[in-house]
Amino acid sequence: MTDSSRLRDMGKALSELFTFGKLDHERELPVEVTFALIGYLAKADSIITSHEAEFVNALMDELDLPTQGRALANASFERGRLRQIDIKVEGRRFVAAYGAGSRQVHELFDTLLGLSAADGRVFPRERQALSELAAALGLNEADIDRRLETIRGI
Numbered sequence: 693m694t695d696s697s698r699l700r701d702m703g704k705a706l707s708e709l710f711t712f713g714k715l716d717h718e719r720e721l722p723v724e725v726t727f728a729l730i731g732y733l734a735k736a737d738s739i740i741t742s743h744e745a746e747f748v749n750a751l752m753d754e755l756d757l758p759t760q761g762r763a764l765a766n767a768s769f770e771r772g773r774l775r776q777i778d779i780k781v782e783g784r785r786f787v788a789a790y791g792a793g794s795r796q797v798h799e800l801f802d803t804l805l806g807l808s809a810a811d812g813r814v815f816p817r818e819r820q821a822l823s824e825l826a827a828a829l830g831l832n833e834a835d836i837d838r839r840l841e842t843i844r845g846i
Contacts, residue, residue: 714758715761723765725783725786726765726800726803727768728772729772729804730751732772732773732825733804733807733822734748734773736820737818738817744810747807748769780828783828783830786829787829797829805822822840
Protein backbone atom coordinates (compact mmCIF):
# COMPACT_ATOMS: atom_id res chain seq x y z
CA MET A 693 0.00 0.00 0.00
CA THR A 694 1.41 3.40 -0.99
CA ASP A 695 1.57 6.40 1.31
CA SER A 696 -1.08 8.21 -0.74
CA SER A 697 -3.37 5.17 -0.48
CA ARG A 698 -2.89 5.08 3.29
CA LEU A 699 -3.61 8.80 3.59
CA ARG A 700 -6.73 8.49 1.44
CA ASP A 701 -7.94 5.55 3.56
CA MET A 702 -7.21 7.43 6.79
CA GLY A 703 -9.01 10.51 5.47
CA LYS A 704 -12.01 8.41 4.54
CA ALA A 705 -12.04 6.75 7.96
CA LEU A 706 -11.91 10.14 9.71
CA SER A 707 -14.62 11.50 7.46
CA GLU A 708 -16.86 8.57 8.33
CA LEU A 709 -16.25 9.20 12.04
CA PHE A 710 -17.87 12.61 11.64
CA THR A 711 -20.62 11.56 9.23
CA PHE A 712 -21.22 8.14 10.83
CA GLY A 713 -20.80 6.61 7.36
CA LYS A 714 -24.10 8.09 6.21
CA LEU A 715 -24.88 9.21 2.70
CA ASP A 716 -26.28 12.73 2.26
CA HIS A 717 -29.96 12.53 1.32
CA GLU A 718 -29.46 14.47 -1.93
CA ARG A 719 -26.93 11.86 -3.11
CA GLU A 720 -29.26 8.88 -2.61
CA LEU A 721 -31.19 9.17 -5.88
CA PRO A 722 -28.17 9.55 -8.17
CA VAL A 723 -26.33 6.70 -6.44
CA GLU A 724 -29.37 4.43 -6.53
CA VAL A 725 -30.23 5.08 -10.20
CA THR A 726 -26.61 5.10 -11.43
CA PHE A 727 -25.67 1.78 -9.88
CA ALA A 728 -28.99 0.13 -10.78
CA LEU A 729 -28.44 1.06 -14.44
CA ILE A 730 -24.79 -0.01 -14.24
CA GLY A 731 -25.88 -3.40 -12.88
CA TYR A 732 -28.42 -3.73 -15.68
CA LEU A 733 -25.82 -2.91 -18.34
CA ALA A 734 -23.05 -5.02 -16.79
CA LYS A 735 -25.24 -8.12 -16.97
CA ALA A 736 -26.51 -7.39 -20.51
CA ASP A 737 -23.98 -9.72 -22.11
CA SER A 738 -24.61 -12.40 -19.44
CA ILE A 739 -21.24 -12.06 -17.68
CA ILE A 740 -19.78 -9.36 -15.47
CA THR A 741 -16.10 -9.17 -16.32
CA SER A 742 -13.31 -8.30 -13.93
CA HIS A 743 -12.85 -5.06 -15.90
CA GLU A 744 -16.47 -4.12 -15.25
CA ALA A 745 -16.20 -5.00 -11.55
CA GLU A 746 -13.05 -2.87 -11.28
CA PHE A 747 -14.87 -0.02 -13.04
CA VAL A 748 -17.72 -0.20 -10.51
CA ASN A 749 -15.36 -0.26 -7.52
CA ALA A 750 -13.30 2.62 -8.94
CA LEU A 751 -16.48 4.63 -9.44
CA MET A 752 -17.46 4.10 -5.81
CA ASP A 753 -14.00 5.31 -4.79
CA GLU A 754 -14.18 8.29 -7.14
CA LEU A 755 -17.57 9.27 -5.72
CA ASP A 756 -16.07 8.92 -2.23
CA LEU A 757 -19.09 6.98 -1.04
CA PRO A 758 -19.34 6.44 2.71
CA THR A 759 -20.32 3.05 4.10
CA GLN A 760 -24.05 3.69 3.70
CA GLY A 761 -23.49 4.94 0.14
CA ARG A 762 -21.53 1.82 -0.81
CA ALA A 763 -24.26 -0.37 0.65
CA LEU A 764 -26.88 1.50 -1.41
CA ALA A 765 -24.69 1.30 -4.53
CA ASN A 766 -24.14 -2.44 -4.09
CA ALA A 767 -27.84 -3.14 -3.44
CA SER A 768 -28.83 -1.03 -6.45
CA PHE A 769 -26.24 -2.74 -8.66
CA GLU A 770 -27.61 -6.11 -7.59
CA ARG A 771 -31.20 -5.08 -8.36
CA GLY A 772 -30.10 -3.98 -11.83
CA ARG A 773 -28.06 -7.12 -12.41
CA LEU A 774 -31.04 -9.29 -11.47
CA ARG A 775 -33.37 -7.21 -13.69
CA GLN A 776 -35.44 -6.15 -10.68
CA ILE A 777 -35.73 -2.63 -12.07
CA ASP A 778 -37.65 -0.93 -14.84
CA ILE A 779 -35.07 1.13 -16.70
CA LYS A 780 -37.76 3.47 -18.05
CA VAL A 781 -38.89 4.26 -14.50
CA GLU A 782 -35.30 4.73 -13.33
CA GLY A 783 -34.57 6.99 -16.30
CA ARG A 784 -37.68 9.09 -15.60
CA ARG A 785 -36.70 9.45 -11.92
CA PHE A 786 -33.26 10.71 -12.89
CA VAL A 787 -34.52 13.05 -15.62
CA ALA A 788 -37.22 14.40 -13.29
CA ALA A 789 -34.56 15.26 -10.71
CA TYR A 790 -32.00 16.81 -13.07
CA GLY A 791 -33.85 17.80 -16.24
CA ALA A 792 -33.93 16.39 -19.74
CA GLY A 793 -30.60 16.78 -21.52
CA SER A 794 -28.90 18.10 -18.38
CA ARG A 795 -25.20 17.76 -17.65
CA GLN A 796 -26.02 15.13 -15.02
CA VAL A 797 -27.99 13.02 -17.52
CA HIS A 798 -25.11 13.16 -20.00
CA GLU A 799 -22.58 12.35 -17.27
CA LEU A 800 -24.66 9.33 -16.20
CA PHE A 801 -24.79 8.09 -19.78
CA ASP A 802 -21.06 8.67 -20.22
CA THR A 803 -20.53 6.53 -17.12
CA LEU A 804 -22.63 3.78 -18.70
CA LEU A 805 -20.63 4.08 -21.92
CA GLY A 806 -17.41 3.88 -19.89
CA LEU A 807 -18.61 0.68 -18.26
CA SER A 808 -19.45 -0.88 -21.60
CA ALA A 809 -16.01 0.05 -22.96
CA ALA A 810 -14.16 -1.09 -19.81
CA ASP A 811 -13.33 -4.52 -21.18
CA GLY A 812 -12.37 -3.23 -24.63
CA ARG A 813 -15.34 -4.62 -26.51
CA VAL A 814 -19.07 -4.01 -26.81
CA PHE A 815 -21.15 -7.09 -27.49
CA PRO A 816 -24.44 -6.84 -29.44
CA ARG A 817 -26.58 -7.33 -26.30
CA GLU A 818 -24.58 -4.62 -24.53
CA ARG A 819 -25.11 -2.30 -27.51
CA GLN A 820 -28.85 -3.06 -27.40
CA ALA A 821 -28.94 -2.30 -23.67
CA LEU A 822 -27.17 1.02 -24.34
CA SER A 823 -29.91 1.87 -26.86
CA GLU A 824 -32.58 1.07 -24.28
CA LEU A 825 -30.78 3.11 -21.62
CA ALA A 826 -30.36 6.09 -23.97
CA ALA A 827 -34.09 6.01 -24.69
CA ALA A 828 -34.89 5.75 -20.96
CA LEU A 829 -32.79 8.86 -20.34
CA GLY A 830 -34.29 10.73 -23.29
CA LEU A 831 -31.03 10.74 -25.26
CA ASN A 832 -30.41 10.33 -28.97
CA GLU A 833 -29.33 6.78 -29.79
CA ALA A 834 -27.51 7.99 -32.90
CA ASP A 835 -24.77 9.44 -30.69
CA ILE A 836 -23.94 6.17 -28.92
CA ASP A 837 -21.30 4.87 -31.33
CA ARG A 838 -19.62 8.26 -31.66
CA ARG A 839 -19.50 8.69 -27.89
CA LEU A 840 -18.20 5.15 -27.43
CA GLU A 841 -15.38 5.89 -29.86
CA THR A 842 -14.50 9.05 -27.94
CA ILE A 843 -14.45 7.19 -24.61
CA ARG A 844 -12.32 4.39 -26.03
CA GLY A 845 -9.96 6.94 -27.60
CA ILE A 846 -10.42 5.65 -31.13
